[in-house]
Amino acid sequence: MVSEFRYTDEELIARFQEGNEQAYTELVNRYRDRLMSFVFRFINDMEKAEDIVQDTLLKLYTHRHYYRSIAKFSTWIYTIAGNLAKTELRRKKRHRVTNLSQMGTEESEYILPSVEPETGETAQGHFAEKQIQKAIQELPLHFRTVVILRDIQELSYEEISKIVDVPLGTVKSRINRARLQLQQTLKEFR
Amino acid sequence: MDRYQYEDLISDYIENNLSMSQRKEYETYLANHPEAKEQVKSMKQLLGSMKSMQVVMTSNLFTDDLYKRIAAEKKAKSVVKTTRSFAGYTPLMAGLSAVVVIAIVVLGLEFMPVNTNQAGFQPYAAEGKELNIPDNDGISQDVLLAEADDDSTEIDVINAEKHDFEKRIHLVGDRRP
Numbered sequence: 001m002v003s004e005f006r007y008t009d010e011e012l013i014a015r016f017q018e019g020n021e022q023a024y025t026e027l028v029n030r031y032r033d034r035l036m037s038f039v040f041r042f043i044n045d046m047e048k049a050e051d052i053v054q055d056t057l058l059k060l061y062t063h064r065h066y067y068r069s070i071a072k073f074s075t076w077i078y079t080i081a082g083n084l085a086k087t088e089l090r091r092k093k094r095h096r097v098t099n100l101s102q103m104g105t106e107e108s109e110y111i112l113p114s115v116e117p118e119t120g121e122t123a124q125g126h127f128a129e130k131q132i133q134k135a136i137q138e139l140p141l142h143f144r145t146v147v148i149l150r151d152i153q154e155l156s157y158e159e160i161s162k163i164v165d166v167p168l169g170t171v172k173s174r175i176n177r178a179r180l181q182l183q184q185t186l187k188e189f190r
Numbered sequence: 191m192d193r194y195q196y197e198d199l200i201s202d203y204i205e206n207n208l209s210m211s212q213r214k215e216y217e218t219y220l221a222n223h224p225e226a227k228e229q230v231k232s233m234k235q236l237l238g239s240m241k242s243m244q245v246v247m248t249s250n251l252f253t254d255d256l257y258k259r260i261a262a263e264k265k266a267k268s269v270v271k272t273t274r275s276f277a278g279y280t281p282l283m284a285g286l287s288a289v290v291v292i293a294i295v296v297l298g299l300e301f302m303p304v305n306t307n308q309a310g311f312q313p314y315a316a317e318g319k320e321l322n323i324p325d326n327d328g329i330s331q332d333v334l335l336a337e338a339d340d341d342s343t344e345i346d347v348i349n350a351e352k353h354d355f356e357k358r359i360h361l362v363g364d365r366r367p
Contacts, residue, residue: 028256032248040246050248054256061260129243132236151240176201183229183236 009073017064024064027073028057034153035081041148042085043092044137052088056081074155075162082145082163089141135185143178150175191219196226204234 007015007023009030015023035056040049059080067076136144142164149160157175161168196219202208203216220227279287 028253032252033245036248037246041243046246049246050252053248054252054259057256058259058263062263128239132239132243151237152243154241172201173198176198179201179233179236180197183233186236 010069013064013067013073014069017067024061027060031074031077032057035077038078038148038153039081039085041133041136041152042082042144043089044133048088048092049085052081052084055084059084071162072159075159078149078153078155078163079165086141131186131189132182135182135189138185139178139181143174143181146171146174147178147182151179191215193226196223200230200233203230204237 007026009027012023012027016027032053035053036049039052039056040046043049043052056077060077067073136148139147145164146160149155149163150157155163157168157171160175161171164171166174196216199208199212199216203213208216220230
């Protein structure tokens with residue numbers, strides 16, 4: 001068994017590229033929940049998020065030789081997951097437009113995510129999280145990606161810059177503006 | 191510092207990325223603008239809440255499903271490998287291509303003329319025989335050659351009719367008689 005603390009992600013992927021399947025299992029265990037959090041916060045759909053994380057990890061398996069050790073493994077895997085999530089959002093948007101254009105002729109299958117505020121003292125913390133999740137969905141995609149990676153996934157600015165493939169200064173500016181917009185949206189919710 | 195500069199630097203201030211002088215200037219602005227101070231406080235709370243958001247876990251069946259998909263992927267690849275065994279063609283495609291090629295060759299042979307030498311060149315000279323031109327209905331070779339001389343394409347310069355088009359051309363605005 002590959003020990004969790006003995007190898008870095010980069011060492012694990014190198015071992016996996018050499019044919020060690022246990023290294024793959026270890027990478028799956030390390031990243032499945034992190035990726036799930038990232039994708040769910042991004043698309044706000046549990047079922048789809050799980051599918052996307054599976055697709056990401058399947059791609060890791062089938063395209064393992066595409067990884068080059070010049071990049072951090074986390075950067076590579078987040079890039080794959082982010083691209084798949086964006087594709088899903090575009091597909092969903094098209095689906096929504098189709099449904100709206102068919103409105104009145106047949107029953108809509110589009111289900112809005114459940115983000116209604118809860119009431120009561122005990123639900124206060126949970127309520128805040130749901131509000132934040134709802135406010136994140138209001139952000140444009142390029143703001144949403146960076147703010148999730150920074151403030152929920154706690155990645156460094158440099159790493160985010162590589163994942164989204166934009167200059168560091170732009171990333172910092174986008175994160176700042178995304179936070180201000182989130183704050184404004186949450187204020188309007190109250 | 192104006193409001194725009196204050197907003198641009200809010201993340202840097204919270205994350206301690208400002209220089210000493212910038213930080214002092216920022217704090218002076220906050221001291222003079224209570225609503226800005228309140229916004230910074232609110233922003234810190236928001237970032238704290240986001241950091242403490244629940245980790246979203248995958249379902250219990252996640253790993254099983256993933257390995258099932260990997261197994262299916264492997265199986266699909268092995269099927270593709272076995273079928274593509276004739277230089278990238280499936281056995282069916284390779285067989286059909288062979289049948290078509292054979293059919294073209296057979297049909298080609300079927301429609302080819304039987305005696306091709308009738309229409310072709312007969313190399314008498316090469317075989318050392320005299321060239322035997324047919325009799326041309328009894329007309330001798332000399333007569334034919336003499337007729338051939340009359341058939342010349344030479345232009346008779348002396349008798350050639352001269353065409354003077356000058357009188358026939360009327361230019362617009364030409365006042366000549």
